[in-house]
Amino acid sequence: MKSALYLCLLLLGFHVQGLPKPSHSEEQEEQKAVHCPGDHAHGEGEKRSHCKIAPSNAEFAFRFYKQVAAEGGDKNIFFSPLSISVAFAMLSLGARATTCHELHKGLTFNMTDMEEQEVHEGFRDLLQLLNDPHREVQVSMGNALFIDDHLKLLQKFLDDVTNFYESEAISSNFQNISEAKKKINDYIEMKTHGKFVDFLKSLSSDTVMVLVNYIYFKGYWEQPFSSLLTKEDDFFIDAKKSVKVKMMHRSKAYNVYRDENLSCWVVEIPYKGNVAALFVLPDEGAMKQVEDVLLKETVSNWANSLKSRKINLYLPKFSISGCYDVKNLFQKMGVKEVFGDQANFSGMTESTRLKVSKATHKAMVDVNENGTEAAAVTVVEVMPISLEIPPPPVIEFNRPFMMLIFDKTTSSILFLGKVMNPPPITSTSH
Structure with missing residues (x-):
């Protein structure tokens, strides 16, 4: 898979x-x-x-x-x-x-x-x-x-x-x-x-x-999404129109950056093998201002500003x-x-x-969860008890976003795209 x-x-x-x-x-x-x-x-x-x-x-x-x-x-x-x-x-x-x-x-x-x-x-x-x-x-x-x-x-x-x-x-x-x-x-x-x-x-x-x-x-994602957490949800194409999509979910630490100047979230999701996907989620109505300054300097600034933090990530499956x-x-x-x-x-x-x-x-x-292969693994995570801290931010890719696939070995952008209108769920979708 x-x-x-x-x-x-x-x-x-x-x-x-x-x-x-x-x-x-x-x-x-x-x-x-x-x-x-x-x-x-x-x-x-x-x-x-x-x-x-x-x-x-x-x-x-x-x-x-x-x-x-x-x-x-x-x-x-x-x-x-x-x-x-x-x-x-x-x-x-x-x-x-x-x-x-x-x-x-x-x-x-x-x-x-x-x-x-x-x-x-x-x-x-x-x-x-x-x-x-x-x-x-x-x-x-x-x-x-x-x-x-x-x-x-x-x-x-x-x-x-x-x-x-x-x-x-x-x-x-x-x-x-x-x-x-x-x-x-x-x-x-x-x-x-x-x-x-x-x-x-x-x-x-x-x-x-x-x-x-x-x-x-x-x-393959370094940390695959669990298909058990994938649920049907709305993707808002614009203020008046939405489609139903299969929304994946993961609550873990990712490299994240909030660009306040451009009003967007940037989330890096790594693949195995020194390749990463950079997903850029502009605030509602902010897509054009992000696109207008989409330059190598902008993306370099995002990459240099990424910090690991726990988030509640929602990302649709799409083709x-x-x-x-x-x-x-x-x-x-x-x-x-x-x-x-x-x-x-x-x-x-x-x-x-x-x-x-x-x-x-x-x-x-x-893009999907990474499916299931014939294998099983049990992981027990141990963490120290800490003082109460604010809940992790929710970053939900339920509106138009951009994606960039970057090969770190060659410093090359392999793919670049924008998801404006993902195909809706049909009765034959799995």
């Missing part, structure tokens, strides 16, 4: 463009302006490379969240900023000139502070740490390039995506759309443990390459998903050329002009 299951995908479709290839001299001038990727290795001794990219990845996460929230209205939000960052950073290996510059800027990498090589080394380090099979938490993240049989990619690009991003290069026949689509969908279904079946509904006849990034996470047109969102964030006829992927292929025609991201989450 699982306590939480998170999956997400990013699909990038590449489109053939019948455009004239820039002359050799033009291409050289463009690459002088914004050199990408860096070809010079920088040894950093024992310092872990992922630390250098962590601040930019966090900044991108909140920037993308705000773009989604601005368009989402009262919808649930759930996505993996890391999945999107990895996919587009890998894509930048083949980008040149303005196309590359826009990608770096969109991903919030300040290329005056670091070399392009360091970005890719950082992601290589991050992927190795996330995929470590010896971790208590199950995390798997990977990439694949489905490449048309007739598309000739530069060996340097193929070597780089394998070296930095552990990407598989899978030869595909895009002249046979149904065959290519089935191959991609079978791969996605396998890598996401059957959670995404027939994910790719259609494929353009002009497609010559599809990039897939997947992340799969299964975590939500999100599906996003990343192309549309990126264009609104200033990343445009990669999707247009001026796209420069001359670091990927010399023989064909390419542009990204489609970018789709989908994620899903399931």
Whole structure:
């Protein structure tokens, strides 16, 4: 039985463009302006490379969240900023000139502070740490390039995506759309443990390459909720509307912070394996003011302010998903050329002009008590008798809240979301 299951995908479709290839001299001038990727290795001794990219990845996460929230209205939000960052950073290996510059800027990498090589080394380090099979938490993240049989990619690009991003290069026949689509969908279904079946509904006849990034996470709470304490309760979507949910309950010590300036509670619930969920509960009517200042500095302040204290915690069981047109969102964030006829992927292929025609991201989450396995344990807690103290605060997530899944090993935000309207209890709910 699982306590939480998170999956997400990013699909990038590449489109053939019948455009004239820039002359050799033009291409050289463009690459002088914004050199990408860096070809010079920088040894950093024992310092872990992922630390250098962590601040930019966090900044991108909140920037993308705000773009989604601005368009989402009262919808649930759930996505993996890391999945999107990895996919587009890998894509930048083949980008040149303005196309590359826009990608770096969109991903919030300040290329005056670091070399392009360091970005890719950082992601290589991050992927190795996330995929470590010896971790208590199950995390798997990977990439694949489905490449048309007739598309000739530069060996340097193929070597780089394998070296930095552990990407598989899978030869595909895009002249046979149904065959290519089935191959991609079978791969996605396998890598996401059957959670995404027939994910790719259609494929353009002009497609010559599809990039897939997947992340799969299964975590067990360090201290599971007891299903015996889960009761039916109200979740207030707004002042006038509520739905019935299965509300979990636990009265224990958690790392908690009350942010009086932003009028919200922050509760950290740890998973086994150095990963934690941060649940943020704004006071009624305070969601927007919290979202407006959702920055890496804000979350860092929350994390540094957490203190262990006993609380009466109420958290609903819920399953939500999100599906996003990343192309549309990126264009609104200033990343445009990669999707247009001026796209420069001359670091990927010399023989064909390419542009990204489609970018789709989908994620899903399931949060519950952690169920029951075939085991039993008896725990007797002994504590000193103390003077009468005020009762612990009640923190009840019975109204819209935000959640953030943070991997402490890599300092990475794996997932970010907002629960506005959890699915109500149905007669078939367990």
